[in-house]
Amino acid sequence: MTAFDPTHDSIRAVQWRGDHLCLLDQRLLPGEERWIECRNAAQVTTAIRDLAVRGAPAIGIAAAWGVAMAAQQGVTLEPVLADLRAARPTAVNLMWALDRMKRRIVAGADGDALLREAQAIQDEDLAANRKMGELGAALIAPGSGVLTHCNTGSLATAGYGTALGVIRAGVAAGRIARVYAGETRPWQQGARLTMWELVRDGIPAQLIADSAAAHLMKSGAVQWVIVGADRIAANGDTANKIGTYQLAIAAKYHGVKFMVVAPSSTVDMATGTGEEIEIELRDAAELLSTAGSRTVVEGAQAWNPVFDVAPAELIDAIVTERGVIERPNSLAMQAMFG
Numbered sequence: 001m002t003a004f005d006p007t008h009d010s011i012r013a014v015q016w017r018g019d020h021l022c023l024l025d026q027r028l029l030p031g032e033e034r035w036i037e038c039r040n041a042a043q044v045t046t047a048i049r050d051l052a053v054r055g056a057p058a059i060g061i062a063a064a065w066g067v068a069m070a071a072q073q074g075v076t077l078e079p080v081l082a083d084l085r086a087a088r089p090t091a092v093n094l095m096w097a098l099d100r101m102k103r104r105i106v107a108g109a110d111g112d113a114l115l116r117e118a119q120a121i122q123d124e125d126l127a128a129n130r131k132m133g134e135l136g137a138a139l140i141a142p143g144s145g146v147l148t149h150c151n152t153g154s155l156a157t158a159g160y161g162t163a164l165g166v167i168r169a170g171v172a173a174g175r176i177a178r179v180y181a182g183e184t185r186p187w188q189q190g191a192r193l194t195m196w197e198l199v200r201d202g203i204p205a206q207l208i209a210d211s212a213a214a215h216l217m218k219s220g221a222v223q224w225v226i227v228g229a230d231r232i233a234a235n236g237d238t239a240n241k242i243g244t245y246q247l248a249i250a251a252k253y254h255g256v257k258f259m260v261v262a263p264s265s266t267v268d269m270a271t272g273t274g275e276e277i278e279i280e281l282r283d284a285a286e287l288l289s290t291a292g293s294r295t296v297v298e299g300a301q302a303w304n305p306v307f308d309v310a311p312a313e314l315i316d317a318i319v320t321e322r323g324v325i326e327r328p329n330s331l332a333m334q335a336m337f338g
């Protein structure tokens, strides 16, 4: 294993190649690094819906490139925007990116201008992640242990990551001594993706079963739970990968601090509370099989919500590129994002 190199940030899962979009197929990691070539917007919609590309910021970025590609190809854009918007319901970054592209279209932007807008969205996300890494790491006392959930790294963003970006920055600054990652059933973003990123970076980390999280917190090994977000409501309630809510409850019980890290493109001030956030339900087959092989008896049913909501009262800090909100509430959110 290589020593940790804080400059090692080479993963770029979404790559524009001049006339098409290349996506690192995250369904196949870590076993295989295969790229998908999207040569039209419909292929981008499919890639988002099927989680070939996933992660709130990354799907917004991919969708923006899909719109720009359609404009370059002279395709009618309204149905393209609608199809991309419907690909997944919870991560507001998707709608945020599409609304931003729509504003440029309405203002008369041509294909080249839309390519520049998509590039700007991608570049701004990377810069935001670097800023959030600094701001989040500064909250962590030296010698701390941290637990993260799902994948919030370079694979889920333009690069570097949100919560995983804070972990990268905290390790580089010598503040984080122990890193734990939850496997994140059923899609295994933690086991398959976060561990892949951490091993590539040379950051020592231990994978834990999702069900071991409270026991780990009880041991005193972690001082922070650090997660990403898919949609942050106007009162600070935060939708994130399923399992986040119970991590927040366990953290509160054990006196472990809880940090949400997300760019401002994840904040949805038009949604008042977490109760109003649509939670994506995915095919039960994702729960009844593992790595493509059925693990549950035929005929069994399953309920597969892939997000849940951590209420603001359980969150100690929301870190965005605009700054940190400690003990988030409606007034604090309004002050920063109103």
Ligand SMILES: CSC[C@H]1O[C@H](OP(=O)(O)O)[C@H](O)[C@@H]1O
Pocket: 054, 055, 056, 057, 149, 150, 151, 152, 153, 156, 157, 162, 163, 189, 227, 228, 229, 230, 240, 241, 242, 306
């Ligand atoms: C910085 S990624 C944010 C968010 O997106 C992930 O969901 P999914 O893998 O289903 O796209 C997960 O909730 C991450 O925390």
